[in-house]
Amino acid sequence: MSTPNIPMEKIVEKKPYFKYLRLNKMPTIWCPGCGIGQAFRATCMALDELGIPNDKVAMVSGIGCSSRTPGYFDGFTLHTTHGRAPTFATGLKLARPELTTIVFTGDGDALAIGGNHFIHAARRNIDITVVLINNWIYGMTGGQVSPTTPTGSYATTTPYGNYEPQFDVAKLAIAAGATYVARGTAYHAMELKKLIMDGIKHKGFSLIEVLSPCTIVYGRKNRMSIEEMYFWFKENTIPVKAWEKLPEEKRAGKIPRGVLYHDDSRPEYTELYWQKVKELSGGEK
Amino acid sequence: MAKLELKYGNHACAEAAIIAGCRFYAGYPITPSSEIAEKMAELLPKHGGVFIQMEDEIAAMGAVVGGSFAGLKSMTATSGPGFSLKQENLGYAFMVEAPCVIVNVQRGGPSTGLPTQPGQQEIMQSLWGTHGDKLIPVFYPGNVQEIMEETIRAFNWAERLRTPVVLLLDEVLGHMRETVDMAQFTPDKVEIWNRKMPDVPPEEYLPYKPGEDDVPAIAPYGTPGYRGHATGLHHDYTGFPTTDPEMCQELIDRLIRKVKNRQPELEKNEEYKLDDAEIAIVTFGTTARAAKTAVDLAREKGIKAGLLRVITIWPSPEETLNKLAKSVKAILVPELNMGQYVFEVERCARGEAPVYRLNRANGKIIYPHEILAKIEEIAKGGK
């Protein structure tokens, strides 16, 4: 993004969340129409509304298009190895509990190669907010099948259609022990911001699954235009409250959005740990 | 005054880590290294540090880098299979210049191998286990007192050079009880080095701009104003990815050079009866203990044998080995593997002396009389 003539203060005045952007590192690597930017914007807006200063945020990612986000985020950022972001984030958060720690990850990153780390971070209920860009595909490597590719869709490694079942990301996280689980989409931008905000506010492991179009790779393989992909999210997802009221037979094919699970009663991991340290060491850190 | 204590090798490693200032440990249990984790689990919370048992060794290595970036001296310990799993994140630590110590208490390999028996099979892996070029310091103590010294030295160099440092232990050493003089490890006796901090104001801060020592001063994450980016991709001074060929080459050159240029300071060996030696043994760790006895036995038989015990195995003592080759008639490299460090000794000898091997990978140690037999054979002009 080139903004040569507009001073930063002027931009931030109008769009305060711009203060989280490393404008000098733009343009981003993302394709036109890609949904990752929506999730990134929602995250920055959420941080802004919560009033969390740049110096108090760490953003950690693995490898993939989604995982390129921290490069554009003006905080303490780590772009790590494929699937392992939750492990680096766990180390960082334990050592620096005062940092709001956000993991940006993809469906392949978090659920295939990094599935084990994802469920264990959830189990520990460590105060990390995971924004999982679920675009149903391995975007960065050119469109191979992922653990969330819908059955029947096409990927470069499923030329005859995908015959594997999909992970239900939210159910997986809830079963593993996450204490805040939400689902939004790149189409419902303002709702997404609210979901991420609540996830960051929540003390414990939060997952925000973001259904997001990979316009270039998934879209091309499955003959869907950018517009069709965004409209798909509009047509096929419904607010969870409405979904809950639907009779079982009408739920088929409808994906609930919103806060799917929220439990404030479980203790958070870093708090537990440092409490123990306080008892044992007399408070020194 | 000496303060003698009987200490278990793996516990010595943990205690020394605390003395060195280690305040972050992430691990995953594996024989024969688990006692290091167990000791750290007991000590760290009392010292205001972090201990966490992760879901696997990949995770442990990731967490260690996270802890290190937060500014804490960080460590993990493992053995063969776990060391293999750590490799990708170890390479990441090298690339992003995260100071950390990785202990590998070696057991017999390959694969699950011989979990409770000794092997020295990760000599090459400790340096070359990750993909891509790399140079990191690798230290190899030979007794329990030295485990303490080398653990502290490992932390010091990790911090000074902002690099992972590998500490190789032998299974028999990790599981050995020996006398340690704890008076050597009081705060006034131990030199502790810390990583350098940026000396520029936040506006001028470039996390990956190296100093004259080739080491960048990266601020701990969370330091107000000193925000930064780190990536395993080739990167520029801002830490942001680049594919500029000059910048990419400069980065890799520097990462290797910052360790290589320090080789003379990193070098550490023990020489035993080498002055007039005609047959030199070059080895490390506990195999050197058998070799020392073999030197004495050979000398009783009138064969002028000597020992060079290498403690900093990487970067290797290239010139020392070359000089040694020039001063002796033959070199013997006994090691508990099928022939690894011998390649480096041959390379450094540059043909100045023939280099012989004595190898084993069956979980049994090499005994002094076996080394003696080999020395006698070499002395007789056989092989």
Ligand SMILES: Cc1ncc(C[n+]2csc(CCOP(=O)(O)OP(=O)(O)O)c2C)c(N)n1
């Ligand atoms: C260990 C390892 N294996 C494979 C890769 C190659 N790789 C890079 S990104 C990626 C998939 C990313 O997919 P996803 O997490 O869904 O992210 P997206 O690009 O779709 O946002 C793969 C397989 C890698 N970098 N490292």
Ligand code: SF4
């Ligand atoms: S390949 Fe797909 S996921 Fe990656 S940037 Fe392009 S549209 Fe987005």
Ligand SMILES: [Mg+2]
């Ligand atoms: Mg994906």
